[in-house]
Amino acid sequence: MEFVDEKLYKRIKNAVGRAVADFGLIEEGDRVAVAVSGGKDSYTLLHILEELRRRAPVKYELMALTIDSGYPGFRSDVIAAHLREHGFAHHVESTTHYDIIREKRRPGSSYCSICARLKRGALYTLAQRFGCNKLALGHHLDDFVETLLLNQFYVGSLKAMAPRMLADNGETTVIRPLVYVEEREIIPFARGNRFPVVCCCCPVCGKADLQRKRMKELLKELEKENPAVKRSLLRALANVQPRHLLDRELQRTCAIP
Numbered sequence: 001m002e003f004v005d006e007k008l009y010k011r012i013k014n015a016v017g018r019a020v021a022d023f024g025l026i027e028e029g030d031r032v033a034v035a036v037s038g039g040k041d042s043y044t045l046l047h048i049l050e051e052l053r054r055r056a057p058v059k060y061e062l063m064a065l066t067i068d069s070g071y072p073g074f075r076s077d078v079i080a081a082h083l084r085e086h087g088f089a090h091h092v093e094s095t096t097h098y099d100i101i102r103e104k105r106r107p108g109s110s111y112c113s114i115c116a117r118l119k120r121g122a123l124y125t126l127a128q129r130f131g132c133n134k135l136a137l138g139h140h141l142d143d144f145v146e147t148l149l150l151n152q153f154y155v156g157s158l159k160a161m162a163p164r165m166l167a168d169n170g171e172t173t174v175i176r177p178l179v180y181v182e183e184r185e186i187i188p189f190a191r192g193n194r195f196p197v198v199c200c201c202c203p204v205c206g207k208a209d210l211q212r213k214r215m216k217e218l219l220k221e222l223e224k225e226n227p228a229v230k231r232s233l234l235r236a237l238a239n240v241q242p243r244h245l246l247d248r249e250l251q252r253t254c255a256i257p
């Protein structure tokens with residue numbers, strides 16, 4: 001595909017290529033399922049992985065998977081038409097997640113976390129069904145650092161997200177190739193290339209998780225003084241100093257005297 005803004009395209013492609021190399025995200029013979037929600041991030045991920053695939057010395061296959069959670073108005077047909085136009089293999093799985101959430105959700109529990117858990121389970125099952133050993137998700141750099149802050153501020157845990165991780169099913173490796181790409185690069189890329197973004201149509205769509213919103217605001221504020229603040233947080237995740245932490249298990253495993 002021809003992308004508008006060649007410079008931006010190359011920057012994103014190079015960042016994805018670097019992540020693939022740094023974490024060994026894609027290997028010879030992989031069948032990679034790309035989870036495409038119809039949002040800007042996963043469209044970007046799929047298109048960039050396809051461009052890399054065409055140029056890569058290693059051979060791998062791609063297919064796109066979409067979960068229709070059953071929210072009225074979700075336009076999986078728009079996603080399917082775009083992917084068909086660009087020649088991607090694609091499967092849409094219709095589920096009854098909306099009904100399950102309405103029945104099972106306890107008052108006060110987070111809508112998004114139940115929905116995400118159900119979707120993730122369905123994606124693992126589908127990846128296996130289609131013979132895909134990898135599942136690529138569209139989380140980007142901002143997601144990593146916001147999650148890092150959220151876990152520190154509200155959970156009391158020093159963790160972000162894994163760029164590569166074996167799923168609970170023991171079969172599927174989850175990969176996040178957009179780890180080095182900032183959301184502010186994805187927004188103009190998706191817009192400029194007219195990716196047909198569709199809303200998930202869930203009852204809380206757009207009313208993003210308030211705590212995550214707070215983290216976004218905090219980072220924006222900090223960026224006024226230090227524009228590289230998010231990059232610095234990401235670097236911190238790759239530069240852990242166990243001696244200067246309080247985790248006793250970690251001290252034992254690192255044999256710190």
Ligand SMILES: Nc1ncnc2c1ncn2[C@@H]1O[C@H](COP(=O)(O)OP(=O)(O)OP(=O)(O)O)[C@@H](O)[C@H]1O
Nearest residue numbers: 035036037039040041042065066067136137138139
């Ligand atoms: N309905 C879905 N079908 C397939 N994959 C999904 C679906 N919803 C989410 N995903 C996958 O999980 C990732 C993270 O989901 P999240 O809901 O946080 O979306 P997001 O950050 O808004 O990204 P996007 O712009 O791709 O929707 C998505 O980028 C996508 O890879």
